Each structure stands twice: as structure tokens, then as C-alpha cells.
Amino acid sequence: MSTETIITSLFIFALAGLLGLEVIRRVPKLLHTPLMALTNALSAIALVGSIVILGRQESTYATILGFIAVVCSTINVVGGFLITDKMLRMFRRRPDPGAVNGRRDGRP
Amino acid sequence: MSTETIITSLFIFALAGLLGLEVIRRVPKLLHTPLMALTNALSAIALVGSIVILGRQESTYATILGFIAVVCSTINVVGGFLITDKMLRMFRRRPDPGAVNGRRDGRP
Amino acid sequence: MRQHVIELVYLVAAIGFVLSLKWMSSPPTARRGLLAGEIGFGLAIAATLATPGITGTGYAYIAAALFIGAAIGVPLGLLVPMTAMPQRIALSHAFGALAAALVGTTEYYLTQPAIGKFTMGVLGAEILLGFLVFTGSLMAAGKLQELLPQRPITYPAQNAINFAIFGAACAIIIALIFTPGSAALIPVLIVLALAFGVLLIVPIGGADMPTVIALLNSYAGLSGAALGFVLDNKLLIVAGALDGTSGLILSIIMCRAMNRSFRNVLFGAFGQLQEPDEGVEAGNVRSASTDEAAELLKLARNVVIVPGYGMAVAQAQHKVRELADALAREGVDVKFAIHPVAGRMPGHMNVLLAEANVPYDQLLDMDEINPDFPQTDVVLVLGANDVVNPAARHNRGSPIYGMPILEVDKAQCVMVVKRSMRAGFAGIENELFYDPKTLMVFGDAKAVVSELGAEVSGVKDSIGI
Amino acid sequence: MRQHVIELVYLVAAIGFVLSLKWMSSPPTARRGLLAGEIGFGLAIAATLATPGITGTGYAYIAAALFIGAAIGVPLGLLVPMTAMPQRIALSHAFGALAAALVGTTEYYLTQPAIGKFTMGVLGAEILLGFLVFTGSLMAAGKLQELLPQRPITYPAQNAINFAIFGAACAIIIALIFTPGSAALIPVLIVLALAFGVLLIVPIGGADMPTVIALLNSYAGLSGAALGFVLDNKLLIVAGALDGTSGLILSIIMCRAMNRSFRNVLFGAFGQLQEPDEGVEAGNVRSASTDEAAELLKLARNVVIVPGYGMAVAQAQHKVRELADALAREGVDVKFAIHPVAGRMPGHMNVLLAEANVPYDQLLDMDEINPDFPQTDVVLVLGANDVVNPAARHNRGSPIYGMPILEVDKAQCVMVVKRSMRAGFAGIENELFYDPKTLMVFGDAKAVVSELGAEVSGVKDSIGI
Numbered sequence A, B: 001m002s003t004e005t006i007i008t009s010l011f012i013f014a015l016a017g018l019l020g021l022e023v024i025r026r027v028p029k030l031l032h033t034p035l036m037a038l039t040n041a042l043s044a045i046a047l048v049g050s051i052v053i054l055g056r057q058e059s060t061y062a063t064i065l066g067f068i069a070v071v072c073s074t075i076n077v078v079g080g081f082l083i084t085d086k087m088l089r090m091f092r093r094r095p096d097p098g099a100v101n102g103r104r105d106g107r108p
Numbered sequence C, D: 001m002r003q004h005v006i007e008l009v010y011l012v013a014a015i016g017f018v019l020s021l022k023w024m025s026s027p028p029t030a031r032r033g034l035l036a037g038e039i040g041f042g043l044a045i046a047a048t049l050a051t052p053g054i055t056g057t058g059y060a061y062i063a064a065a066l067f068i069g070a071a072i073g074v075p076l077g078l079l080v081p082m083t084a085m086p087q088r089i090a091l092s093h094a095f096g097a098l099a100a101a102l103v104g105t106t107e108y109y110l111t112q113p114a115i116g117k118f119t120m121g122v123l124g125a126e127i128l129l130g131f132l133v134f135t136g137s138l139m140a141a142g143k144l145q146e147l148l149p150q151r152p153i154t155y156p157a158q159n160a161i162n163f164a165i166f167g168a169a170c171a172i173i174i175a176l177i178f179t180p181g182s183a184a185l186i187p188v189l190i191v192l193a194l195a196f197g198v199l200l201i202v203p204i205g206g207a208d209m210p211t212v213i214a215l216l217n218s219y220a221g222l223s224g225a226a227l228g229f230v231l232d233n234k235l236l237i238v239a240g241a242l243d244g245t246s247g248l249i250l251s252i253i254m255c256r257a258m259n260r261s262f263r264n265v266l267f268g269a270f271g272q273l274q275e276p277d278e279g280v281e282a283g284n285v286r287s288a289s290t291d292e293a294a295e296l297l298k299l300a301r302n303v304v305i306v307p308g309y310g311m312a313v314a315q316a317q318h319k320v321r322e323l324a325d326a327l328a329r330e331g332v333d334v335k336f337a338i339h340p341v342a343g344r345m346p347g348h349m350n351v352l353l354a355e356a357n358v359p360y361d362q363l364l365d366m367d368e369i370n371p372d373f374p375q376t377d378v379v380l381v382l383g384a385n386d387v388v389n390p391a392a393r394h395n396r397g398s399p400i401y402g403m404p405i406l407e408v409d410k411a412q413c414v415m416v417v418k419r420s421m422r423a424g425f426a427g428i429e430n431e432l433f434y435d436p437k438t439l440m441v442f443g444d445a446k447a448v449v450s451e452l453g454a455e456v457s458g459v460k461d462s463i464g465i
Ligand SMILES: NC(=O)c1ccc[n+]([C@@H]2O[C@H](COP(=O)([O-])OP(=O)(O)OC[C@H]3O[C@@H](n4cnc5c(N)ncnc54)[C@H](OP(=O)(O)O)[C@@H]3O)[C@@H](O)[C@H]2O)c1
Pocket: C207, C208, C209, C210, C211, C254, C258, C307, C308, C309, C310, C311, C313, C314, C340, C341, C342, C343, C344, C345, C346, C347, C348, C382, C383, C384, C385, C386, C387, C388, C417, C418, C419, C420, C421, C422, C423, C424, C425, C426, C443, C444, C445, C446
């Protein structure tokens, strides 16, 4: 990694961090649980690193570790997106007129 | 400029642009005029480019254009920061108790 | 050339990730945010599969690994109940951190000894953080799932030992920076990191686990960003930075809601086993049957329901919704008061009540509802305990002193539904239960609430029809 | 090595710039924001001066240029009155764009013909944008300062000519991409860009100038970012992106406040000289003396003051503040209603009233105040015209149709202070002036308002003491 690359990476890290602070501060308490699930899924992007390692098959060692890494990341991304989706589906703004009169019990 | 550098630059541009959108959307109408003056001053940062060109003295041509460029940018940065400062000084939240009773006429 | 196209796709993916989090700023846009995240992720994976150098067998292995991962991930996503969400999230931090740590380790073995000083330092930090978060998150998940004791475990010289381990790990990283070829140091570093992760969590009480999980999330993000530095992958850097700030902000919000400092959470061993608190005189407890409670609720003009962890455990959210509807039909004004750290996770109660179709604009934040309590006829505290404990206001000796609470003791009448007189997560007594205006309704939250609901609507029917 | 330290300082400066804009989000933090920007800028300059390769004479020249720039910049910053702010800002866009364009041009001559395709494309765009913004901003400043005719100037085949020039410029850039050595093309490109900047602004009316300035700001930002690409200077990229988005957001806000589309602003030749609008029946005009007006003001329970461009021209803001204070002493409830495009610049009225020490929390936005007008006894319209023109609501033929306005015609009584019956910036008649409940008080805003102030407080004194 050249010094130039390091500085570039620092720029990107700093900008992305500031952006994260701005953006995440605006997420309301209401959505904090889905937010945690979503960042969980997104952080599984380390998957792109492990796919390359596993795919290049440079040593048995790399293959084994890469395999575990791909499995772990995939679990996270799949599970994370599914849970986020499940949770977000649940958020409703207004009760539908019927629900107030108890005609729907709200069970899934 | 290598393709690698271009991509890096695009990353930085995209992140900074998104950050700008987030940050500037939150500036209240009240402060739009100072905001314009401030971005004016900040955008004069092209000064760093012209300083290098003027300083390296690589050709008469470069020296002349560089000189004009440094002068123009300096006007902007100095003027821009001064105006912003002047305007921001004027914003007050509550009238000081005396002012309501007309003991101060608010003239600068 | 192909590499550059891949990087451009990564740029698009990074923008997708940012938009994804940006659109989480309100429920109506949140689903669009999810979509942006998914598209970005999908593009990034597709581009990565086109990386030059992946062999035929490589693709086979990748397909197999993706398949296995998905086969585990789908049930984990669909079947885990909402109450187990904190454990679920801790567990996936463990997986994520392990994956990142393994990639870092492999990268080390593949490129050593030709590693620059800065890269080696970042790589060392990445491995340390990754394995630390791995065991730390496993411990946290274990405590939350009550597989491990929730009480903080302390022992003599605890901080000294932790510092020693951390110091040793740092020393190894420094050694590696100067002699990147000493591959034998890596396993030692890994073991130290794994041990440090365990020891860091051991002295922290269950009540602080959610904060710790958010902090570990933040570390995991840092380790992801570090991996991005090492692999020169800008998408990883962006994702890591976003993840890191998200964890940081959530843990700060939680700490603030509990009036604690970070240091406190990490080193304070909050919630240490306490002697029964002398501050509380074990006075008389008034308890009531569900009949009496239902009667009182019906007579009230307005009722505020305060859900807590007990509602989550009992899965009572649907019954609560029914009770609220029944009361609304009786003309009672019903609101929900959500404490920021009620339950075991930020937004926990919101998700549960949303699951039960309670519209989210009927859930009021602590700051909105607190001024209303003096004008409230009945507060129904449902499996909440610490978040309504008045000791936080006046008992300087209490471990929750200073935490802002829902001031239910200012209401005309408080009904508390729980199974026993036992303490909540912080492990401390609650004088509210001995307050003369408090009525305890003992029983499982779901059972009690469904009885209440039946009585309220049953009585209504016999009058109305 | 030294280059890398410089780049690290640039990183710090970039963070300073971001924080600077972030802290502009509220008046109490805005001064901190300014400081962050100044520190970032200072650090960046200091680091740049350490760039290897700057010669001794170079430093002398730099010092001279900085000195001259500061000698011009300081008076420009301190002496320009607030009313001339839009021109001032347009002028400094012109300076900034010229500087960027010159750096780009020099960079071309210093590195050609060894310029990569992409770089050449970006450099060409940078030169085009830079010189275009230069003349465009000069034109805008000229129109605002009324050195040039404010009315839009249109001529046959205008759009065709503009497109032809733009097409020619693009063709030159494409030619340069393939033969970067054809240095002779650069002067042609520059001339085309200069001409395009002029022609682009000529058909745009003075009323749209502020929007155009914001758009030019956005282009200037883009050109700065492009320069950053060419010089591989990340700080320039960040600053350019921030500047570009700022201009973009401000122009969008202005367009929205005037209910116009971008396309409309750029190609619509808004405000073309109109035949006297038939929609307005030139009915009777009721005019009043300042005595009568003062009497009415004192009898009112509440007064809303609507400042407009006329207040800025007359520099009446201090007198307005005195009048408001005098009325407040009489027990009248006084508020200020600020239309988003009152004056000639976003936030124009806010700055002026802030200058006169009117606390900013007494200034109400259009959306806040509009529902109050039906309960308002007297509205004092001070040199405002278009922003209170009811034609915007119902006259489909009016060029301002659809623009949200301050609905002062719903108040009990409207007093309009202006010098004549002449039109405002949009050049259209205002039926409000003929409304039976409107009283015109003719005269210069400053003179009228100070008389009103004297009468209101004078009368008070004779009774009170
Ligand atoms: N939400 C977060 O983000 C977060 C983060 C960090 C820490 N915490 C901590 O978690 C705690 C949350 O407070 P809280 O008031 O929600 O919960 P709590 O203080 O843990 O109290 C929960 C109560 O629910 C009762 N309960 C358990 N199962 C029940 C069931 N099936 N039916 C009826 N009642 C049942 C328990 O009493 P019985 O055993 O007598 O039934 C217990 O006292 C706080 O200490 C907070 O600091 C939360």
C-alpha cells in the first residue's frame, strides 16, 4: 500500500464517517432496531474480500479460511436484510379504519 | 492521471457531494445569505493550485496567469470570510432587556 | 480495465449504502432505503464475481459457501422472534467480525513478508479488533440469551489483567510492524484477541449488554474499514465507516438515555450484585385481581400504557393492542409511553408494537409524555421495571441514579403487571411497587392482559347489547 | 514525504470545511462554523506554501499577489453595504471562476501534449465552465447593480445561437481529447466560453438573477472540483463538491419558492416586458398621510410588518426596528413576515433586520404567518410588491402565477409604503394596491417609517408623561 493510497483511503474514511454521523443522527428512535439490522447486513460487505480469497484458491489454508468467511458473511447479509424487511413491513402509520373497531386483531 | 486516481477522485467527489447535500439542506433560510458568502470564501481554495503555479515559475506565461489567479482568489477568500463574519455578528436571539425599552436604537 | 469497472460498480454500491441509511430517517422511506442497500450489495457481489483470477473450482467453492450461508441465513432471518433480536444481532456481529478477521489473517499469510509498515499496523489492528469482537459478541449473545450468567463477574486485578493482555497484543503488533515476516506471532495475537474479547465482557452486567453490542458494532465497523485499507477496497472503507459511526451513535444515545458514561459501561461493572437496597422500605404491597383492574381501567378517562421487557418476554404485544382497542371503544383515551431503553435494544418496544399493528404515531417518547403524567388517571406498567423506578430521581446510591425515567409515580393510579416482586435488569428494588397508589397485578403479562381485554370488552357487550 | 504531509493537512482542511458548513445549521453555532472554515483554509495555505519546487522569486511573487488580493478583499468585505450583497456575491463568483479557469489553462499549457484522454476532457470542461461562469457572473452583477438593463433581452434564434456556441465548445473539447497537443484550440474554447456566459444571461430578467447566481455558484463548484481532478488535489474536489451542492440546493429552494422550474429560469426569459396587465382594473387608489397611518397603527391590536426590496434600497431597517419598538411600547403585538424570496437574495431580509438588531426569533416564515393574516388588524407592507401580489394566486396569465405569496390581502387593513405606483422586480401590476382595504402611503421607506415611528412614540409621550 503506497503512502498515496493510504492518504486516499483516509480521505474516504473521513468523508464516509462524517456522512455516517450526519445520516444516522437523523434516524428516529422508532427505527433504531431496523437500523441495527440493516447496518449488520451492510457491514457483511467484507464478503467481497472473502469471495476473492476463496475464488483465487491460492493455498489450502486460504481456501479453508475463505470458505468460512464467505459462509459467515452470507449468513449475515441474508439474515440481516430479511430481518430488516420483516421489521419494516410491520410499521404502520394510521390504523386502518376496520382495525379500530376491533374487526382485525392485528395478529400476523 | 491514472485510471486508479480517477476512480479515487470520483469516490471523493461522490461522498463530498452527498455530504454537502445533507449538511446544506439543514441550513435555515435565516442563514442563507451568510452561507452564500461562506461557500464563496471556501471555494476560493483553488488558491492552493494557483500558489503552486505562481511559485514554481515554470514560464512567464504561467507566472502571469498564476499571479492573476492568486490575486482573484485572495480577494474572494479575504472578502468572503470578512463578510460572513460581519453578517454573523449581527444575528441576535433575544433583544437585550434595554433594547426593548428603546434605550438602544440598534444602530451599529 | 476490468478491475476499474469493478471499482466503479463499488462506487455505485457505496452510494447505495449511504442512501440506504439516509432513507432510514423516516418509516415511509425506510423500505426504499432497504432496497437501495440490497441493490448496492447485489451489484457489489456481482462485480466481485467478475474479479480476474477466480478459478473454476473457486467458483464452485464460492457457490457452495454462498448456498450454505443462505441456507443458514434465511431461517435465522425469518424465524428468530422479535424478543430475541438483541442476541440475534450480537450473534451476527460475531459472524461478521469472524469473517473480517479471517480475511485479514489470510491476507497476511498470502502477502507476508512483503508488507509495508503502515499496512502491517492496520492489518494487526484489524485482526485484533476482528477476533476481539468475535468472542466479545458471542459472550454478549450468551448473556442476553441467559446461557451465561447475566450478573457481572468480577475478580481481583481484573483491570490489570485486561491491560496486560491488551498491552501484549499491542506489543505483538508493533513487533510485526518491524518484522512483518514473523508469521508465528499471528496465532499468538489471535489467541490474545480472543481472550481479550471474553475478558472484556465478563465483568459487564446484562443490563449494559445492548450498549456493549452497539460498541462492538462500532469496533466491527472499524475493523471492516481497516480491512478496506489493507485490501485497498474503498467500498469496504465506506461500509466500515458507516457501520462504525452507526454503532457509535447508538451507543452514545443509549448511554445518554441511561445517564452513564462510556468509561462507566466499559469499566464500571454496572449492576454488580447488590445487598437488598436499604433505601426501599419493604412496606405494604397492594395487589389487585384482574376484575378490579379492568374496572379501574374502564372508569379512567385516560390510560397510559408503559411497556417494558416483560411484555417482550411474554410476547404480549398483540393482546396489548386488543386491550387498547377495547378501552378505546369504551371511550378511554389510550396512549403508549416508550422509554428509550425499555426492553433490551434501542427501539425494541417500537418494533414489537409495530408488529402488533399499533400505529407508530400513537407511541410517545419519554419527553413528550412525562409532562402528561400528573393528568393521567391510570398508568398500566406492563413488564417494565427499571425505566419507571423513581430511585433514579432521588436515590444517589442507586446504580441507576440520574437515568431519566418515565415519571409514572406522578399519575393518579399506577397498575403494575409482573409475575413477582423480583427486580428488573439492573437488579435493584423498585419503591414504586410499595407506593400507596400502586396496585400490583401479578401474573404473566400475556395472560393478565388478555383477561383484562376480555373483561373490558365483555362488560361493554353486556351493557351495550 | 513532504507532499504526503501536505496532503494530510489538506485532509484536515477538508474536514474543517465540512464542519464549517455543518455548523451553519443554526445561528448559535454559525460563528464556530466560520472559524472552522478559516482554520481549514489557513492550514491549507500554509501547507501549500511548503510545496517543493517553489522558488525564491516565486515566494516574492506569491507574497505580492496575496498582498494585493487582501488589499482589495478587505475593503470589499467591510465596505459593501448589505443591500449590494447579491452583486457582491456575483462579482466574487466571477473572480473565483476566473482564477480556477486560469489555473486550468496554465495547467494545460504546462503539461500538454502529455495529457490523458479523461484528464483532457475534465480540463476542457473546467476551462469551459470557468470562463462561462466568469462572464455570466459579471453580467449578473451588472444587471443587479443596474449597470445593465434588467429587462430580459431576447432576439430571434436566440436558443439556436446558444446551442450552436455550446455545441462548438463541446466539439473543441472532443477534438482536444483526441489531439491534446492542439494548443491553438484553447484560445478558441476560451472565447466561446466567454461569449456563452454573456449570451446565457442576456435573456434572463433581473428578477431571476439571484437564482441564476446560485446556479452559477453550482457551476463554479463543479469547475473547482474538475480542477481538483486535474491537479489530483482532493481538497479542491471536496470544496468544489460542497460549493456545487450548496449552489444547487439554494437555486432549487429559490425556484420552489417562486414556483418555477429550472428550465424555465434558464430558457424562459421570465419577466419579458409586458403590456400593462389587463387583469388589473386601475380602480381607485386610497392614499393616506403618515399621521393617519400612525393613528391606525396605534389603534391596532396586532401589526405584521412585511419588508421587501424597497426596505433594503432605502436602508430603512433601523427605522423599522424603532417603529416596531415604539408600537410594542403602545401594547401593539408586532411581528415580521419574511417571504423566502423577498429582496434580491435568499435570506436578504433576515440579514438586514439582524443588522438592525431585530431578534431572529421574531421573524416568521411565510408558512408560519399566512394562517394568521385573517386575524391581523394591520399589515404594513414596506417596499415589498411581488411577494404580496394576489395575482400569483388566481391570475393564470401572470408570470408569477403559482408562486406562493404572503396573503396580506386577507388582513383587516393593509398599508403599503412605496414611492409610486410602479411595478416591482417582476414588472407586473399589483391589484392589491387597488383593493378597498388598502391604504397607500407614498414616499421613501426610510422617511415614511421614521415619521411613523416619531408619531407613534411622540403621541405616547404626550399622554404618558
Ligand atoms: N433498550 C435498550 O436499548 C437497553 C440498553 C441497555 C440496557 N437496557 C436496560 O434494560 C432495562 C430495561 O428496563 P425495563 O423496564 O424495560 O425492563 P426491566 O427493568 O428489565 O424489567 C422487566 C420486568 O418485567 C418483568 N417480567 C419478565 N417477564 C415477564 C412476563 N412474562 N410477564 C410479566 N412480567 C414479566 C420482570 O419482573 P418479574 O420477574 O417479577 O415478572 C421484570 O421486573 C433497563 O435496566 C435498561 O437500562 C436497555
